[in-house]
Amino acid sequence: MRTALVIGTGLIGTSAALALAGRGVTVHLADHDPEQARTAAALGAGTDEAPEGPVDLAIVAVPPAHVAATLADAMHRGVARGYLDVASVKGGPRRDLEALGLDPSVLSKYIGTHPMSGREKSGPLAATGDLFEGRPWVLTPTRDTDTEVLNLALELVALCRAVPVVMDADAHDRAVALVSHMPHLVSSMVAARLEHAEETAVRLCGQGIRDVTRIAASDPRMWIDILSANPGPVADLLADVAADLDETVQALRALQSSDEAKRREGVTGIEDVLRRGNSGQIRVPGKHGAAPALYESVVVLINDQPGQLARIFADAGMAGVNIEDVRIEHATGQQAGLVELMVEPKAAPVLTAALRERGWAIRQ
Structure with missing residues (x-):
C-alpha cells in the first residue's frame, strides 16, 4: 500500500491516518467539515488535498448511518482500488450498500471492518497513531470479496499493528452488542444515579464505581449513531438484564422479610446472580488475550x-x-x-x- 484516502477525520479515521503516514504511506484526508480535515493534516496524519488519481485504499470512517452513502459516492467516483469502512456495526451498512443497486463487480471491491479500539474522547485531537496496537481488528469478508481488497485490508491492519479477526457481519454485530454496546448503556445508567446524588455520597466514590462508570464519559451523539445502527441485539440483551434486575430486586425485598423461608429464598437469588457474574467474568480474556491468570x-x-x-x-x-x-x-x-x-x-x-x-x- 502506497496511497490511501481517509474519509472522515474523527478519532478512528485520524488515528488510522497517523499510523499509515508514520509508516510511509501517502495519506489524503477528506471530511464534510474541511476544518477538521485540516486539523488532522496539521497533526501529521496526511494532506487535506485531494489525490490526483485513484489511491490504493479508501478508508471510510464516518458514522454508521452515513457509511453506505459515503461508500457509494466514493465508488461512483472511482477514488480507490479497494474500499473499507471502520464503523462499529457491519450488517446494516453492508445491506444498505447492496440496496443502492451497485454492480456486483463494484461491491466486490468493498470489505466491512471494525477496529476494536477507541477512547472516551472524539475528534482528530484525540487521535493517536498507536490507538490500534495489539487490539483486535474485525474483518467481515463475504464470498464475493475481491482477494486484492482483503489483502489491502490485512495490510492496513498490519500497518496499524492490530490483530486481524475474521467474522460474519451479523455475528460481529451480536458480539459487539454483548461486549460493547449493552455495557455502555448499563454504565451510563449506573452513572446517571450519581447525577443528583448528595455530595457527601459522591465523595465516597472509590475505584469500583470509577471502573463501572468510566465509559459513560463518552460523547452521547456518537453513541446515538452507534446504537441506532444496532438497536435489535442491544435491546434483546437489555431485556435479559432487565429480567435479572427484576429477580434481584425481588430477592433483595425477600431479605427484608421477617419470614425465614423468604429470607432464604432471597439469599439464594442473590447468590445465584453473584455466582453467574463470577462465571462470566472469568471468561474475559486476560493478558495478551490469553486465558485469565490468577494474580x-x-x-x-x-x-x-x-x-x-x-x-x-x-x-x-x-x-x-x-x-x-x-x-x-x-x-x-x-x-x-x-x-x-x-x-x-x-x-x-x-x-x-x-x-x-x-x-x-x-x-x-
Missing part, C-alpha cells in the same frame, strides 16, 4: 508527587518482579493514594519484602 496484589501507599510510580516500578525491577497489571485508587481529600500491583502469586512475598526494605508502606 496476587501488593498494595502500596504513595504520595501524590512526581516520580513515585517510576520509583515503585524501578524497585520492583531490581527485585526481579514483573508487574502484570496496576491500579491506582486516590485518597479522598488527601494528596495520597493506593497503588495495587498485580503479580504472580509466587512473586508477591518477594515484592512485598523488597518494597518494605526500600521504605515503602505496604497495606495488607
